[in-house]
Amino acid sequence: MPQYIIDAHTHIxxxxxxxxxxxxxxEFYSLDMQFDGMTHELLEEGDRCGVALFLVCSxxxxxEQVSSINDFVAxxxxxxxxxxxxxxxxxxxxxxxYAEIERIIALGLRGIKLHSDFQCFDINDERMMPVYRRLAERGLPVLFHTGDARYDYSRPEKLARVARAVPELTCIGAHFGGYQRWEEAAQTLCLPNVYVDCSSSLFALGREEALALIDRFGPDKIFFGTDFPMWDCAAELDRLYxxxxxxxxxxxxxxxxxxxxFSVPVSRLEDYYRAHPQPR
Ligand SMILES: [Zn+2]
Known part of the structure; x- marks a missing residue:
């Protein structure tokens, strides 16, 4: 049986x-990007590495860009x-x-991505609290970029405040809850409504550190993600293996x-792997 794989953090x-x-x-991260972030590159990379499904965002x-980005992703x-x-x-x-949230739902999108370092707001900004409450009511999880030692906007501790204030909101803290702030993430983000992904982290973490984070958050709360177009999928898979x-x-x-x-039926994965027998 092939290893079923979903990439839960990609950008197009x-x-x-x-x-x-x-x-x-x-340039922002001083890291070399492996791809340009076009959808066909993502799908080809997925076929090469045996990734059946991708969570995509932009x-x-x-x-002013919000509505055209949502139209593009949809x-x-x-x-x-x-x-x-x-x-x-x-x-x-x-x-x-609030109107855009309804449009997002009508477009068939399944959650929200926020990057507070790029968007220059604190994750726990007062303006966002009613928005988070509405997202919780409408059943949309939020993938938050978290961490980066150079910025305070996206501190794990700020996401923890949101998760506690809006316990019905499903939060996903990218990069193990806080790129370069993994200790703070482990201390603050082990909450029932917080998940994390392992994207853009394994390159920087030692095996013991990574295992400690997985243990701390618990295997039921972690997703695999590559942060495409940042990383080569095969290399990220190797790091996890x-x-x-x-x-x-x-x-x-x-x-x-x-x-x-995300209520994805397993049959969706089975269909993919039946049509794309895996090399490994
Ligand atoms: Zn991202």
């Missing part, structure tokens, strides 16, 4: 801005409904986030937790 960009968007993100750095999901699950964008400065986790834990991280949270 429209063709005309992909190369520029990817390189400016690379961040709005300006309020159009890609509609083109590849068997491979993509989309998140919508919001921005703290937009006029009517190098931890030598039990198969049961791998299955949870790779797909079971995701299927549970």
């Amino acid at each position: 960009f429209p063709r005309k801005i992909a190369a520029k968007a990817a390189s400016s993100i690379g 961040v709005a750095t300006k309020a 159009s890609k999901v509609n083109l590849h409904p068997d491979r993509l699950i989309g998140l919508g964008a919001l921005h703290p400065e937009m006029e009517d986030p 190098a931890l030598r986790l039990p198969q049961e834990t791998l299955d949870k991280i790779f797909w079971q937790n995701f299927c549970r949270l």
Whole structure:
């Protein structure tokens, strides 16, 4: 049986801005981007590495971009409904986030992605609290970029405040709850409504550190993610396999937790792997 894999953290960009968007993100993090972030690259990479399904998103750095980004992500999901699950964008400065939330739902998007370092707001900004409450009511989980030692906007501790204040909101803290702030994440984010993904972290963590984080959050609360176009999927898979986790834990991280949270039927994965027999 193939290893079922879902990539729960990827970014896609429209063709005309992909190369520029990817390189400016690379500069922001001083990391080399492996791809430009076009959808066909993502799907080809998935076929090469045996990834059946992707959670895709795109961040709005300006309020005016929100609706066109949501239209773009939804159009890609509609083109590849068997491979993509989309998140919508919001921005703290937009006029009517509540109307956009309804539009996001109507477009078939399944949650929200926020990147408070790019969007320059504190995760626990007072303006966002009613928005988080509405997202909880409407059943939309939020994938938060978290951590980065250079910025305070996205501190894990700030996400913890939100998760405690809105316990019905499902929060996903990217990068093990806080890139470069893993200790703070482990101290503050072990909460019932908080999940984490392991994207853009394993390159920087030693095996013992990574195992300690997995143990601390618990295997039921972690998703696999590559942060495409940042990383080469095969290399990220190798980094996770190098931890030598039990198969049961791998299955949870790779797909079971995701299927549970996003109500994805296993048959969707079975269909993919039947059509794409895996090399490994
Ligand atoms: Zn991201």
